[in-house]
Amino acid sequence: MKIAVVQMDVAFADPDRNFGQVEGFIEEAAKAGTEVIVLPEMWNAGYALKELERLADVNGERTKKFLSRLATKHHVHIVGGSVATKKNGRFYNTMYVVDQSGDIVSEYDKAHLFKLMDEHKFMSAGEKANVFTLAGVTCGGIICYDLRFPEWTRTHALKGAAVMFIPAQWPKPRIDHWQLLLQARAIENQCYIVAVNRVGEDPNNEFNGHSMVIAPWGELLLSGEAGEGIFYTELDFQEVKRVRKAIPVFDDRRTHLYEL
Ligand SMILES: O=C(O)CCC(=O)C(=O)O
Numbered sequence: 576m577k578i579a580v581v582q583m584d585v586a587f588a589d590p591d592r593n594f595g596q597v598e599g600f601i602e603e604a605a606k607a608g609t610e611v612i613v614l615p616e617m618w619n620a621g622y623a624l625k626e627l628e629r630l631a632d633v634n635g636e637r638t639k640k641f642l643s644r645l646a647t648k649h650h651v652h653i654v655g656g657s658v659a660t661k662k663n664g665r666f667y668n669t670m671y672v673v674d675q676s677g678d679i680v681s682e683y684d685k686a687h688l689f690k691l692m693d694e695h696k697f698m699s700a701g702e703k704a705n706v707f708t709l710a711g712v713t714c715g716g717i718i719c720y721d722l723r724f725p726e727w728t729r730t731h732a733l734k735g736a737a738v739m740f741i742p743a744q745w746p747k748p749r750i751d752h753w754q755l756l757l758q759a760r761a762i763e764n765q766c767y768i769v770a771v772n773r774v775g776e777d778p779n780n781e782f783n784g785h786s787m788v789i790a791p792w793g794e795l796l797l798s799g800e801a802g803e804g805i806f807y808t809e810l811d812f813q814e815v816k817r818v819r820k821a822i823p824v825f826d827d828r829r830t831h832l833y834e835l
Pocket of ligand 1: 689692719720721746749752
């Protein structure tokens with residue numbers, strides 16, 4: 576699976592500009608022969624939480640139409656990071672995944688809201704996991720702060736995910752947590768991690784990228800460093816089988832000990 580990670584700056588509270596930028600990145604990544612393009616978190620509006628009434632995509636209609644059109648045009652799968660949405664009068668941080676036929680194969684609302692950035696005061700949390708199939712591979716997708724909950728990644732791995740997509744707006748002061756947590760999640764779940772963080776600034780935070788792709792054995796296949804750009808790598812799912820066979824962590828779990 577050929578992957579493109581879009582490590583972009585996100586214009587604050589300016590969806591039109593962001594849709595334009597994302598269209599350019601998707602075109603560029605598709606031309607490079609990519610199969611799956613991955614976007615960062617909240618790329619339509621940034622963390623402009625006080626302006627969600629104006630900015631949030633109602634029922635994700637604009638995003639779904641946009642991603643579906645581009646996926647079909649370029650014959651690529653798109654893991655659409657996440658966007659601010661409004662559904663039934665509430666705001667959500669929502670990931671849409673679109674396959675190369677333009678079909679929406681998954682819709683996921685971020686399950687853990689990040690209190691340090693007041694997300695819980697403005698948005699509602701999702702209530703279900705996010706497992707979907709792309710190119711015949713079982714995939715999982717979680718969003719940013721969801722990463723701090725190992726049981727949540729494990730839930731997806733237990734449902735069969737061989738790769739976890741993790742879009743983020745993870746601020747620079749805690750980038751060491753980002754890197755260590757991602758690597759741990761890959762090793763403990765023996766799966767690929769494809770994690771996309773934004774760059775740039777908003778009124779409250781600075782973001783320094785460091786998007787990462789990590790193999791099931793923990794090797795760093797890609798590190799985006801701090802600049803804007805598209806980064807490419809390839810995933811070989813035989814590696815997931817090989818690692819899970821070498822150290823059969825999933826067979827060795829003793830679940831009766833883990834109950835509280
Ligand atoms: O957990 C963190 O340090 C960052 C989380 C975050 O920025 C988010 O969920 O938006």
